[in-house]
Amino acid sequence: MRLRLLLSFLSCSLAMHAQFAPEAALLTVEAMQSDFSYLRGKLETTHPGMYKRRTREQMSSILDSVFNSIRTPLTRRDFYKKIAFTVSETRCEHSYSNPGDGYESMVKKWQMLPFQLFFPEGNPFVVVNGTTDQSIEPGDEVLSINGKTTDSIRQAIYPYLPADGFIRSAKDHYLSSLNFNVAYNQFIEEATTYSVVIRKKDGRVIEREFTNGLDFGSINKNALANPVNRPVLEASRRGDRLRKQPFRLDFEKNHPVAIMTVRTFSADKKTFRKKIDGFFAEISKKQPSDLVIDLSYNGGGEEELAAWLMSYLVDTPTRFMKREYLIDITDSTLAMTNIPAEIQRNKYAYIDSMKDGISTAKISELAMELKVMERQINGYRGRVWIYANGGTASAASTFCAVAKSNGRAVIVGEETAGSFSGGGTVIGLDLTLPHSGIRTHTSMVYQEFATSGQDPTRGVQPDIIYRPVYAELIGQNREWIELILSERAKKIPGR
Missing domain, CATH: 3.90.226.10 (2-enoyl-CoA Hydratase; Chain A, domain 1)
Known part of the structure; x- marks a missing residue:
């Protein structure tokens, strides 16, 4: 298994989902409709896989729906969701969106879920604990985050992630890293507190709340220092050699x-x-x-x-x-x-x-x-x-x-x-x-x-x-x- 430390996932997140500069100004309806129409025109005339997974009529209906949903001014963040969804609907693993500049400095300040998760078929489990709390160990299942089941969160993020056809395994693979934490911030909510419900390996269910140490630097520092991560770090070093x-x-x-x-x-x-x-x-x-x-x-x-x-x-x-x-x-x-x-x-x-x-x-x-x-x-x-x-x-x-x-x-x-x-x-x-x-x-x-x-x-x-x-x-x-x-x-x- 390719286990890596949290630090290595920052560059991966940047490559696929760079973020826009933190601007409070709203985009006008006219500006967003113009941008969307520009993208749509290029997709329809240059993307040879546009109608491979859906019929022309189905794709037109999807694109019309997105265009018609642009009715009020939006932040760049919210407009980006529409663009990410649109590109994802090409059902092409080599097509993706990148919202712009200013991301690297911003992501380091985000308050993120302080765990790296692995997404199998069922509930995801903790791979790396990025907190000082030693009651949550790698291998423990994450049942919910801030009141939402992890499966419902995964299903809500899926539509924004590029993948070939209707393949789910690629999206789970992508999320099995810090990419999930970034996607949660981008597509679910900008949280400042994380309440998590955990099922321990022995079956016990516990709940913990985290309000401090949620920036990227703190998460990475805590992950390296928390003794519960020792088996994972050793496996990561073995993987590095291979x-x-x-x-x-x-x-x-x-x-x-x-x-x-x-x-x-x-x-x-x-x-x-x-x-x-x-x-x-x-x-x-x-x-x-x-x-x-x-x-x-x-x-x-x-x-x-x-x-x-x-x-x-x-x-x-x-x-x-x-x-x-x-x-x-x-x-x-x-x-x-x-x-x-x-x-x-x-x-x-x-x-x-x-x-x-x-x-x-x-x-x-x-x-x-x-x-x-x-x-x-x-x-x-x-x-x-x-x-x-x-x-x-x-x-x-x-x-x-x-x-x-x-x-x-x-x-x-x-x-x-x-x-x-x-x-x-x-x-x-x-x-x-x-x-x-x-x-x-x-x-x-x-x-x-x-x-x-x-x-x-x-x-x-x-x-x-x-x-x-x-x-x-x-x-x-x-x-x-x-x-x-x-x-x-x-x-x-x-x-």
């Missing part, structure tokens, strides 16, 4: 099983290929009957590298990606995006002219995932297992989707964060709304994966469900491995 090795290959001592860990596909391409080539050369020598690929918490990266890894698992020429395309390639629009400069300078070397409303990407050094995957010399032909969860996103999720679609792996864990059928990319349109200063990043490129056989609006569904409990999060990260070994034993003839 994170220094994003690519690993291990062999089980008592089973003919190889375990390959791939924490990211965002890496130097030559280095990645060399590492993976070496792994499979070693696997070819030892000939394990089973290969486990750990893609948990792999946030993605280059689809090309995910395709390279997949090429070691296929027997025949296989497609990884059907196609990639844009719906607006005008120079003025491309100038507002983060598309690589070489594409903007010579776009038709990389994409086709518009035809039937789309411009399709060509196979190039920037889109090698479009090539047909050929069988590798040291390719693996044995049984494959993939461990994935709500942190398995983007290219890592695509890998899971292609593996499952081709019947090449058993997926263990949770639903992935990326869609089974296709989705947007990090290449997108960067806007600053003229009147409010709110910023948005919305995907410009849509990828259709070479997959079939599952709900296209959901992530890759696990064949075997595994959701860690607190004791497993701070353990040796072996429980999911033991589960796979147990399932593997059932498939061995004579067992």
